[in-house]
Amino acid sequence: MTSHAVGFASSPRFGSGFFSLHALGTRIVTVAALLGGAAIGLPAQAQVQAADVAGVRLGSSPSEVEAALRALDPRFQFLKIYYAGPDGKASGAIGALKAAIQTGSDLRGIDWKRLDGFAVYFGQDDGKAYAIYRQSYSPAGFPLAQTLADLASKYGPSTGFYPTIYVRAESSAGQASNGCIGSGFGWTGGPGGFDPGCGKSIKVQFDPKSDTVAASFQTWLFDHRLAGAALRAAQARGQAAAQERSRKQLDAVKGNRPAL
Numbered sequence: 350m351t352s353h354a355v356g357f358a359s360s361p362r363f364g365s366g367f368f369s370l371h372a373l374g375t376r377i378v379t380v381a382a383l384l385g386g387a388a389i390g391l392p393a394q395a396q397v398q399a400a401d402v403a404g405v406r407l408g409s410s411p412s413e414v415e416a417a418l419r420a421l422d423p424r425f426q427f428l429k430i431y432y433a434g435p436d437g438k439a440s441g442a443i444g445a446l447k448a449a450i451q452t453g454s455d456l457r458g459i460d461w462k463r464l465d466g467f468a469v470y471f472g473q474d475d476g477k478a479y480a481i482y483r484q485s486y487s488p489a490g491f492p493l494a495q496t497l498a499d500l501a502s503k504y505g506p507s508t509g510f511y512p513t514i515y516v517r518a519e520s521s522a523g524q525a526s527n528g529c530i531g532s533g534f535g536w537t538g539g540p541g542g543f544d545p546g547c548g549k550s551i552k553v554q555f556d557p558k559s560d561t562v563a564a565s566f567q568t569w570l571f572d573h574r575l576a577g578a579a580l581r582a583a584q585a586r587g588q589a590a591a592q593e594r595s596r597k598q599l600d601a602v603k604g605n606r607p608a609l
Contacts, residue, residue, distance in 0.1 A: 540571060
């Protein structure tokens with residue numbers, strides 16, 4: 350079984366309040382273990398009404414996510430990606446769980462014609478899912494208007510401006526906030542950070558094959574609060590490790606007292 354260390358991709362969005370997981374040097378170890386319609390005005394309240402993508406819920410543990418995916422389709426195959434421990438090797442903490450029906454030659458890679466694929470990202474300490482990414486493709490296509498209507502029924506009316514992109518986001522106070530819509534993660538890497546002024550956000554982007562039919566779509570669902578908790582824990586762990594390294598360095602040279 351081969352493994353190597355990789356990093357979560359940093360997010361291209363999030364404003365001045367954005368904190369970066371990538372900047373902290375967060376590393377995860379990949380273990381190849383295959384286990385079998387426009388709105389101009391925003392409403393005063395625009396909570397994201399649901400916290401799941403096809404039954405895969407934010408805040409779930411890796412085992413709960415795996416169970417939800419197996420219930421969705423027993424054909425899913427899985428890849429678990431672990432956070433690196435202090436020695437650089439895989440720890441027991443799962444950083445991401447990827448699942449696909451069609452794996453291709455490498456489940457770690459992107460396949461835009463994957464019938465259904467999920468990448469779910471977890472905090473290292475609490476083990477809770479804070480980001481869910483999904484790829485969906487159909488050779489026949491998806492009815493665009495009906496799918497958009499279904500999204501609005503589940504999550505609430507879109508607050509976006511583009512007919513082929515569904516978006517809905519909330520601030521940390523539960524107010525509509527299109528400034529909290531950034532995706533910034535996908536199949537190859539998790540979120541780069543979070544915005545403390547944001548709550549949950551969802552974005553669904555379609556790849557139209559005609560005016561009425563979409564060939565595929567991508568879904569991003571992100572909880573800034575859960576991501577924030579994960580980041581703060583990572584910061585505390587990094588600071589403690591840095592203090593321990595400094596202590597050891599000082600202990601190693603205490604006896605080196607040159608004549609002055």
